[in-house]
Amino acid sequence: MTPQIAPDDILSVQNISKRFDVSEPFLNRLIERRPRRILTAVNDISFDVPRGKTFAVVGESGCGKSTVARLLMGLHAPSAGAIRFEGTDITHLPPGNPPALRRRMQMIFQDPYASLNPRWRVRDIIGEPLKNFGICKTRADVTREVEKLLSQVGLNPADAKKFPHEFSGGQRQRLSIARALTTRPELLICDEPTSALDVSVQSQILNLMKDLQDEFNMSYIFISHDLAVVWYMADVLAVMYLGKIVEVGPKEQIFENPQHPYTRLLMETVPKLTVGGTERTPVAGEVPNPISPPPGCAFHPRCPLANDICRGAAPELNLRSGGQKSACHAADEGRLPPWLRLAAE
Amino acid sequence: MSLLELDNIVVEFPTRRGPLEAVKGLSLDLDEGEILGLVGESGAGKSITGAAITGLIEPPGLIRSGEVRLRGERIDNLPPEKMRRIRGKEIGAIFQDPLTSLNPVYTVGDQLIDTMRVHLGLDQKAARKRAVEWLAEVGIPAPETRLDQHPHQFSGGMRQRVVIALALCAEPKLIIADEPTTALDVSVQAQILALLKRLCRENGTAVVLVTHDMGVIAETADRVAVMYAGRLVEIGDVRQVIEDPLHPYTRGLMASIPQIGNRDRRLTQIEGAMPGLRNPAPGCAFAPRCPRAMDHCHSIRPVPQSAGTGQVACHIYGETQ
Ligand SMILES: Nc1ncnc2c1ncn2[C@@H]1O[C@H](COP(=O)(O)OP(=O)(O)OP(=O)(O)O)[C@@H](O)[C@H]1O
Ligand SMILES: Nc1ncnc2c1ncn2[C@@H]1O[C@H](COP(=O)(O)OP(=O)(O)OP(=O)(O)O)[C@@H](O)[C@H]1O
Ligand code: SF4
Ligand code: SF4
Ligand SMILES: [Mg+2]
Numbered sequence A: 001m002t003p004q005i006a007p008d009d010i011l012s013v014q015n016i017s018k019r020f021d022v023s024e025p026f027l028n029r030l031i032e033r034r035p036r037r038i039l040t041a042v043n044d045i046s047f048d049v050p051r052g053k054t055f056a057v058v059g060e061s062g063c064g065k066s067t068v069a070r071l072l073m074g075l076h077a078p079s080a081g082a083i084r085f086e087g088t089d090i091t092h093l094p095p096g097n098p099p100a101l102r103r104r105m106q107m108i109f110q111d112p113y114a115s116l117n118p119r120w121r122v123r124d125i126i127g128e129p130l131k132n133f134g135i136c137k138t139r140a141d142v143t144r145e146v147e148k149l150l151s152q153v154g155l156n157p158a159d160a161k162k163f164p165h166e167f168s169g170g171q172r173q174r175l176s177i178a179r180a181l182t183t184r185p186e187l188l189i190c191d192e193p194t195s196a197l198d199v200s201v202q203s204q205i206l207n208l209m210k211d212l213q214d215e216f217n218m219s220y221i222f223i224s225h226d227l228a229v230v231w232y233m234a235d236v237l238a239v240m241y242l243g244k245i246v247e248v249g250p251k252e253q254i255f256e257n258p259q260h261p262y263t264r265l266l267m268e269t270v271p272k273l274t275v276g277g278t279e280r281t282p283v284a285g286e287v288p289n290p291i292s293p294p295p296g297c298a299f300h301p302r303c304p305l306a307n308d309i310c311r312g313a314a315p316e317l318n319l320r321s322g323g324q325k326s327a328c329h330a331a332d333e334g335r336l337p338p339w340l341r342l343a344a345e
Numbered sequence B: 001m002s003l004l005e006l007d008n009i010v011v012e013f014p015t016r017r018g019p020l021e022a023v024k025g026l027s028l029d030l031d032e033g034e035i036l037g038l039v040g041e042s043g044a045g046k047s048i049t050g051a052a053i054t055g056l057i058e059p060p061g062l063i064r065s066g067e068v069r070l071r072g073e074r075i076d077n078l079p080p081e082k083m084r085r086i087r088g089k090e091i092g093a094i095f096q097d098p099l100t101s102l103n104p105v106y107t108v109g110d111q112l113i114d115t116m117r118v119h120l121g122l123d124q125k126a127a128r129k130r131a132v133e134w135l136a137e138v139g140i141p142a143p144e145t146r147l148d149q150h151p152h153q154f155s156g157g158m159r160q161r162v163v164i165a166l167a168l169c170a171e172p173k174l175i176i177a178d179e180p181t182t183a184l185d186v187s188v189q190a191q192i193l194a195l196l197k198r199l200c201r202e203n204g205t206a207v208v209l210v211t212h213d214m215g216v217i218a219e220t221a222d223r224v225a226v227m228y229a230g231r232l233v234e235i236g237d238v239r240q241v242i243e244d245p246l247h248p249y250t251r252g253l254m255a256s257i258p259q260i261g262n263r264d265r266r267l268t269q270i271e272g273a274m275p276g277l278r279n280p281a282p283g284c285a286f287a288p289r290c291p292r293a294m295d296h297c298h299s300i301r302p303v304p305q306s307a308g309t310g311q312v313a314c315h316i317y318g319e320t321q
């Protein structure tokens, strides 16, 4: 047998967790005799991002996707676990440090409004990292590069003179994409990068991202709630539920033969483009509360296959025959019903 | 009489490089209980149209001409104080940017309670009870606990839902919802849309729903208006616009929707970019990108004509005036 060459991972995350203390102020707690409240936003998750590939993350609102992204960028300190960028431990490095390493890793934030300095003109917002990181030497270089980046994201080179408030929501999102590309990062973390864009501009941006990946072997972590976009972008797909990865593996496998009941529910709720057709049914059952998650498998209150084992013990993320891993007792026990493939439209 | 009428409104931003017309003469009307989807290219003027209706155009921007009427009464020329009252009580606004509607200093509960005390005259206790109900309505788990948290303790999608609750809790007659479900997963989205539809059905509330998500439009809207470069290019019944779009831009837009299972290497896109709003060319604004452009498209601007179930502004569908 030929020796297996270790896959070339740009980022490796081991057992990270993030707990937020959301207790009321001390005095209130004392008077009303209420306990401390700890919200576990990310609960002991591990994953690797292969170089030159797209690692997509999906999962319902509040499941911890943005928190994972912020942990990777050093914007939150993890409560436990380790993050390695090309083998270097970056777990406890402050954001932006060390610059030589951080310029290789950039993020597009979910909220484009909060991340652009309102008092700066576009040419400074995009030009500053070009100067700071020594990518452009002369002012003329900076101007040329800014204009190039603007047209790459479908904006007008003349927009360099404007302030962020002069742009529409989607145009601002494109600005933050242009800014993230300035340092020519090798790893780009994208938190809902195109959800503020119309579908035609979205296609332009996603096509551009694919081109950059082909040309520069860029790696992406791609957070999105739009499964059609994820289908197009992802190589590896992770499905999160209440702070945990419940299924992860090759995209095609997960779309074509999901091995976790929650993933199956997600696939079933994909809206169809039919007018007045079947109304979507929201996932049944109470959305769980991350402050006091259900015992055992956190999905059990909403799972049609839950049994006593599920209510008692948390399932392990185990390898399935299709090549993906999923955390589900039913899959372990072989009582997951066969999946009727989504008809590709 | 329509609940809302926009009569040829022009919105202008004076800038140092000369005036910029973000909305170039737009007319629309909306009946009670009706949901109008507003779609179009990013930067086409959808949010500015919403701001014109709610009287929230940021100065020095202004409505240069045209009228906005609510139940037949002009509201575009009211003094700010009067408009503020209409905005709270009669028109609810859900903004694209959730940060503008949430105050970071107050808890989410205080903001909901305050709104209901002012606009519905509820007392503290009743308002608190309603606030918990509203958080549950928009799908926030453990609403009693969440009520006492601050906006930064919520996830992006949860903040968006708080903004929705805040706009709906005063029970307005007209809701301007700008990308209300953009960052929400499909399941929460379904819940919010069902809530909007129920309000329309039960209370006769009308909604202008700005969104990029055609699935949301298909599921929710009665009619759809499509904007490009500050103008309406197509308006019609939702079924016709989605299943049989007439305007070449709308067709390009529909073709760009990504599909699960499609194995094409590249997504379909409309080549080129929307022209700048300053110094517009004389003809059809879409002409430089239009696969069906004819010679006169570059010189004569098409005006909206009856076509399909509504109107279309394109030379393919009829004569220019
Ligand atoms: N304060 C302002 N000053 C100058 N121009 C502005 C201002 N606000 C908006 N604009 C311009 O007006 C146009 C319309 O903006 P609007 O926000 O209505 O777009 P939109 O259709 O909502 O787009 P999106 O889908 O990206 O949110 C944009 O091209 C924008 O650049
Ligand atoms: N700074 C914070 N303090 C307290 N709780 C927080 C903080 N940031 C996030 N949380 C909580 O952590 C959980 C996960 O939030 P996160 O923003 O990661 O969700 P998300 O998956 O990105 O959701 P969305 O799709 O809505 O953006 C939520 O319950 C949220 O309320
Ligand atoms: S472990 Fe049990 S409850 Fe959890 S997803 Fe699997 S079957 Fe459902
Ligand atoms: S008027 Fe001409 S250029 Fe404009 S959309 Fe119609 S065919 Fe195309
Ligand atoms: Mg998020």
Ligand SMILES: [Mg+2]
Pocket: A168, A169, A170, B046, B047, B048, B096, B178
């Ligand atoms: Mg907008």
